[in-house]
Amino acid sequence: MMLSRRATEMVVFALFRSCAVLVVLALLVLLGYMLTGGLERLSIEFLTEMPRRANTQGGILPAIVGTFYLMVIVLAVSVPIGIMSAIYLVEYEQSSWMGQVFKLAIYNLAGVPSIVYGLLGLGIFVAYLGLGFSLISAGLTLSIMTLPLMISSAREAIAAVPGTVREASYALGATKWQTIWHHVLPYALPGIFTGIILSVSRAAGETAPLMLTGVAMSLHRLPDSFFDSFMALPYHVFYMATQSSDLLATRPIQYATALVLLLLVLGMNLFAIVLRKRYRDKYRW
């Protein structure tokens, strides 16, 4: 029986190891296909030109610009609200009852399917507030969507600052906000920054909310204002892969667009991971 206990352990552990290998393999295969499929069409022209002939030629500049503008809106809206909420929840929240309500709301917001956010955006921003099918409608929708992520990253960063730092500040006679502004936030900033990058990159990759708030299939000029219609990278991948005029011929464009999106999002994520690691090593409490 001693041998069979040993043997069981070896078999089971080998199985677990192969699960891990499987997952890494899946990632590598996915990335590999995206890379090899997309490099063919990827070029400076592709990134800087407008599409021609119903998206079958030319570049994807409006999609890139559209995604960029969306990220700007998310940055402007969900980041400040998210950080402020995080500060409040960590530093000020006293009654447990209210704190529970907030926690519950944030937790549930995080679990809402992306298409339901699309419905929200359609109903409130497009229709009710009359913002129409525009960048601002889509951007605001994405902002609400990324709010939970922003709040939880910022919370983690702020809560990680040890209580001793706050105590030292209070002991010197500083007020609450002075303590937060001068002593807590500076230390939490790297973590918050990481959270910002992750949130914005999440927003950049979302498609479903855009579909209901007015993303366009093809535009011949770039957006003039935030109330203008727009293209976006993730939707462009979807549109080209499922509805473009010649699916097979435009395959390289589909791959290339997907690759641009992938590089953008992964680039931001990797940057955030590296940043977080660097600052974790620097600020070992």
Add this chain to the structure above:
Amino acid sequence: MTIAIHTEDLHVYFDKNHALKGVSMDIRMNEVTAIIGPSGCGKSTFIRCINRMNDLIPGCSVKGKVMVDGEDINDDDADVVDVRRRIGMVFQKPNPFPKSIYENVAYGPRLHGVAEMVDGKLKRRKHTKAELDEIVEHSLRRAALWEEVKDRLDKSGTSLSGGQQQRLCIARTLAVNPEIILFDEPCSALDPIATAKIEDLLVDLKKDYTVVIVTHSMQQAARISDKTAFFYLGDLIEMGDTKQIFEKPQKELTEQYITGRMG
């Protein structure tokens, strides 16, 4: 009097740190052997060598022999699982499993099963419920805990007081029928009353087991042990009869520690 544990030139390294420097000693059967010394002297490191718990620490390397019952437990052939069954350990902070009291004690026997001779061959089989019940009761009695918990064996082990939890951990160790039991500062997290109960238990256990106890309390060592070994900065400085160590220490370092001038 036979030797239960014999170590020869035992060295332990944690990466570059030379934690144990050539320790050679004999521990006798059916005695309580206390290991004393100031913090960081290698006491815990030493006993963790005996049941190969140091294997779990990354960067740790062990050189030298540890002979139990004539066999070197560090040998490549040695079955570490069997070593740990035969040499039990009770830890500084009581660590009952978040399971019922019964399950805590039955855990070990369930895994190891019963060894029987069937047709001249050694076979292992599962315990029957009745056998397990008996082992659990016997172990809890031996650990002086039975009377206090016999009516609530299905309650969680973590619902007991600190002292009771530690005795549960002892019962759990007894249940696998070891030959040697190692105690790593078992009372340091307990109040004086609980400590006294455990000390009485330890003295009682030596009738059937070999007891090795690491303690930072010299008074405890003096109270309950037959032999005492004094460690300092990774070296075994002196070992002998407890009475002799405390009344007539031979090495100066020992004397300094005993009299409180150092440590």
Add this chain to the structure above:
Amino acid sequence: MALKLRKEGRRGLRKNRHLPPQEKLIQLALTIATWSSVVALAAVFGELMLGALPAFTSIDMIDFFTGTVWNPSHPLYPLYGIVPLFVGTLMVSFGAALIAIPVGLGCSIWLAELAGPRVKAVFKPAIEILAGIPSVIFGFFALVILSEWIAEVFEPVTKLNALNGAIMLAVMMVPIMVTVAEDAMNAVPRNLREASLALGATRWETVRHVVIPASLSGVVAAIVLAFGRAVGETMTVLMATGNATALHFDFLRSVQTMTAAIAIDFGEVEFGSEHYHVLFLVGLVLFVITFVINFLADWVTRRFKEDY
């Protein structure tokens, strides 16, 4: 000078009174910002209700929840039976769970108990990267590559089918499972493992009998959360499953999920029409389902939290 100190000292003993006016303003601003989350959640629910309300009156609710035909764009007799969509969602989600749960658990245990620090430093970022890939990319991969592989192996009727969606979803679910389950296992204190090993248990026996039971609530929460994400996923299933709305249980045939139905139909629906409102109703059903799943995950964690 002494007078001034005494006055300030007295003020300081009452809660928040010592905050100068700017601080109170700041606190107010922060409170308002935090309330935005609550408002947002209420807005989601409210908007869904508002949008779905006309549908409550214009179509028969029983037919909606039990109808087996979803054909809203029929010019004369539109049918709004949600069952095919519901079944489609369940098929891909359960199918994905069937793959993702064992693989995810295996990875979590490996990560928490077996992997050395160097390997971990490679594997954990890999999981994070996987988690960060936009769903449309997964959808694209499933559409273009994975479906071909499935077609070669299974020779199905169509290559865009439930199996395609389930497999791709499984890959997406694994990172969520691993992150949450690994955290739960890591939270089990080291001395419990030591106690088990000191009794002569093997490492696997320790994992099986001590670590997993001690982290069970976290592991179950991980499973439930991952399942909830699968149910709510849109782009991947939209691109991978073929979007045929017939009711069946064949994994090698095309299905449509609730999420995909909303996304696709909105391209052609008329603002304010009955179809438009029914889509909001589907959204409401989806919201309630994911809300319940998330609630379950949270409840399991809190109710069954092990103490050690």
